[in-house]
Amino acid sequence: MTPLKDKRLFLLDMDGTIYLDEELFDGTLDFLAHVKALGGRAMYLTNNSSKSVQSYVDKLKRLGITAAAEDFLTSVNATVLYLQQQSYKKIYAFGTESFKSQLREAKLPIVDRLEDGIDCLCMGFDTELTFQKLEDACILLNRGVDFVATNPDWVCPTWYGSVPDCGSVSEMLFRATGRRPRFIGKPQPDMVNLAVAKSGFSKEQAILLGDRLYTDIQSGVNAGIDTVLVLSGEATLEDLAASETKPAYVMENIREFLNQITK
Numbered sequence: 001m002t003p004l005k006d007k008r009l010f011l012l013d014m015d016g017t018i019y020l021d022e023e024l025f026d027g028t029l030d031f032l033a034h035v036k037a038l039g040g041r042a043m044y045l046t047n048n049s050s051k052s053v054q055s056y057v058d059k060l061k062r063l064g065i066t067a068a069a070e071d072f073l074t075s076v077n078a079t080v081l082y083l084q085q086q087s088y089k090k091i092y093a094f095g096t097e098s099f100k101s102q103l104r105e106a107k108l109p110i111v112d113r114l115e116d117g118i119d120c121l122c123m124g125f126d127t128e129l130t131f132q133k134l135e136d137a138c139i140l141l142n143r144g145v146d147f148v149a150t151n152p153d154w155v156c157p158t159w160y161g162s163v164p165d166c167g168s169v170s171e172m173l174f175r176a177t178g179r180r181p182r183f184i185g186k187p188q189p190d191m192v193n194l195a196v197a198k199s200g201f202s203k204e205q206a207i208l209l210g211d212r213l214y215t216d217i218q219s220g221v222n223a224g225i226d227t228v229l230v231l232s233g234e235a236t237l238e239d240l241a242a243s244e245t246k247p248a249y250v251m252e253n254i255r256e257f258l259n260q261i262t263k
Helices: 028-038 053-062 075-084 097-105 131-143 166-177 190-199 213-223 237-242 254-261
Strands: 009-012 041-046 072-074 091-094 120-123 146-149 155-158 161-164 206-210 226-230 249-251
Touching: 009 190, 028 041, 028 254, 041 053, 041 190, 053 072, 072 075, 072 190, 075 097, 075 120, 075 146, 075 190, 091 097, 091 131, 120 131, 120 166, 131 166, 146 166, 190 206, 190 213, 206 213, 213 226, 226 254, 249 254
Parallel strands: 009 041, 009 206, 041 072, 091 120, 120 146, 206 226, 226 249
Antiparallel strands: 155 161
8 A cells, every 4th residue: 555645646525525415524624725735636526416517516615615627526427438338329317407417418319208219227316306207217127228327325415314325216126127227436446547547646646535335435446546434424333344345544534534644
């Protein structure tokens, strides 16, 4: 492992790692100021496919963080790249209006209702979920169309607890149809690899911070970079003990991580 003091690229999950809903965690601003002083770079990686990159830029601004669109990689970015490499004629987009807009902007052939000729169902984290979408998905999956989903997260954290994320809805569709999707976002290494390539830093200089073992930490492991599990979000020490996925470091929160890299 490269010593923490030599890290220059910091890949950050957001929910549960640097904030929760509209509450910025203690230490986040100090950490980002330290990264800037180092001549390093912070980039934000999220599996949440319900929001656009601009919405995250705006949210961080509300929380006192200045960031640009190029500082973000989302599971939608990775999904768009995957879909562009395929030859689908018509894609049923199962997700929020923001999700559908991002796919349209990428010039993908999407629809959001049942039509003839659909050959792929692409699902994101849908905070605008309706039973009609579930019924449409079951019809399409029973027809045998390809099934792609942005991320396998079971839950999305909120101030009051958790809500079902894309992984939970995918499981519901599996119970109904026997079909599971090809997941694109974390824990696949694509987002991490894209971030490293965009940054100009090496994998040895990179480290990923996240609060989920099965997505955040596993994606870093799969990409071959060091990882930090923070205990400020979903994962607990009990989860860590039971998991085959092991981070390079375990910290209580981003404040403890800052203290470690500034020793």
